Amino acid sequence: MARTITALATPPGVGGIAVIRISGDDAISIADSCFSGKISFFEAKSHTIHYGTLQFNDRIIDTVTAAVFLSPNSYTGEDVVEISCHGGMVVASEIIEILIANGAVQAEAGEFTKRAFLNGKLDLIQVEAVADIIHSLSIPGCLTAARQLTGEFTARLKGLREKLLDIASLLELELDFSEEDIEFINRENIKSLIKETRDYCNDLADSFKSAEILRSGFFVAIAGYPNSGKSTLFNTLLQRKRAIVSEIPGTTRDYLEEMIYINGIAIRLTDTAGLRPTENIIEIEGIKLVETVLEHSDLILIINDISISPGHSDKLFNSIKTKYPNSKVYLLQNKIDNVDSDKLDTMPPETVNEIRISAKKGIGIDTLKEVLEKKASQSIDRTKDILVNQRHALLLRQSASDLSDALTAIESKLENEIIAIDIRSTAKTLGEITGDTWDEDVLNNIFSRFCIGK
Template structure:
């Protein structure tokens, strides 16, 4: 991707559409000059950084376009590290378009998606993982996804990676020194200390890798499937969880033919709830497709809410259903529905004490909204069963996960090489590879293609 870092760029920083206020952001070497050329009030080029000034903006004919507030940020004390002016105007589409066109006429160009944050990265205002966190913060839709993005944006994850990388660099430099004196057969790096360091770094990387599944769930929402036989009360349960009539409910078996997806926020964690067609031998082609989609959704989900009717469903039928549905990486809640019609139903009636199945049992009456709060609590606990602290470092970015995985494998090769007694040049090669992959996370190692892919995800004004 081409970076015209000498250009002055302009974009709307607030959402499009009519509103009370619109903010237009200019950034670049001529940002203050361009804004000042149309601003009537104080001379912006003579003002201190981080100051706000009231005035009017006039077009070339002298017509007043709007009364505005101009906020001045003088390089390098700005988000991008460049001169920045933020013009707060009235949120009329017409006014915003007129101001944008005026700034472009005066020498600015429209910013590319993510270009402000790209410039902040290239100007050393933040590293690459912090820049990615800006996009995650803007997209955060729950307390948990917000906490992860804030922790990463404030440098918590970057600091951990940089510390690991520096420790490796210190040892790698000693090994590189050995290569310079290879003819003299000297050893500067203590192999036992290097092995201990690599093992310590691997333990930290492993903990970060293990946090990815939870981090991805907290960032994107927990994929949760409601499945069970027809007329078990799946759609009624969805409506009870959402506290609204979202799904059609009837006594006719097979009413739900396609999946219905809704988002439920429980204590800051988003659950992507999917109501599915009932599991049975389908009576027609359309229902058969719905049942097949149910099985597909279950296979790709992290959480299964299996619902059964305590009046009409036999224990062997429940166990047979779960045998079809449960896979290795799914957490299961067994919801015994219609408990108001059979209140003496117990878990041991369906799962004997000697059973290997250890499913979380939730008795409810979806129609009467009985025990729905307990079901919500059980869903929340299923996600946070490891008691992860949101203030700790959690990996929620697939690119970071891939780089950490490669670095872990590189360090594995270092350990195998040390154990086999291979020469320093091969050990150094694997350490360099590990350093490279760790550096990709923070942007100390980057390419134009990588930057284009990352910053292309941003909105224009960021």
């Protein structure tokens, strides 16, 4: 018997309405015991809404509407009542207390969704998609997560699993007839099918990085020598004064991070401390932080003060490029407003990864934004419509490696039995992605990302 759980499903605080969820075997009776409307919830049909008052010891707490969903046709698969009361800090918590007094227990984080999974309403990929939708920071990220909720990724993985299990069965069947030297399946066909599946798994695992960009935004770091105009550029892109700008070098010692959106694409922008040799302890700490930021950046913008010289930051630019080969690095020639146009014309023309700007006067900022959007979009394009997370990526890599073992086994003409073991092990691993097989640790880890009430 499932104990009946309850929680606030909407964010706490002042708002138009608040929704309280109740789910479990006693959801109907617990909700009914404090509700007074035209009919009792016991007579209510599934998927109906009822207007009435919520009372406790004859005291009216609020007028509410309540939606009734009967098992198995609800989010959790259990009987569910969703009470919509007036928003605010007090009413909803009072109603929850009454429901608890009537026998419900406070739901744990993600418990409604966990029940949906355990009752077969959602698979693990869909559960994770729910979390992705809730935490989504960008429109494309949210749309991809929503598609995942429809079960597209699950269907593809199921197809792969079935194919692999078929091969394993045939290999095992062949064993029974080994005396007769019958070959049920062509080795070359098996090999190409396994290769195809392995490459697909690797491809999907590779798309994890792009999926992370969809989830958390495209990481762009602004770095350079002190006073080159990093904080000015940060403020200009943010369109507000967020970072302190000053002519005193070494002003930004921590780093600042803000999200900007360019055509719906989330860009996580970081302003860092200026890089220079220094004895100042706080500044040294700041410079250490810059390295951590740069390590995690998808794109690094090195700001150079062109009014000193166009090549003033070349040493820094080259060392950053060598140190972070996985990031794209751009050189922004800043303060062009400070250089006579005649002098600008005599300077060497910009290279491919170079843009001339004036952070202060807003020159070249549109071009920079276009580059940011283009680079972010290119990185997102690799997601192939599937939002792979770290858990999926690990399991996909493991599947690919099992399949490589299977290929080696075939090539070394090993026993069918051994090949079949590798193939079955891959099918099992793919099953862990959708949650066909799971353990408590995996579930706890996934649901810890949820909030109470989801």
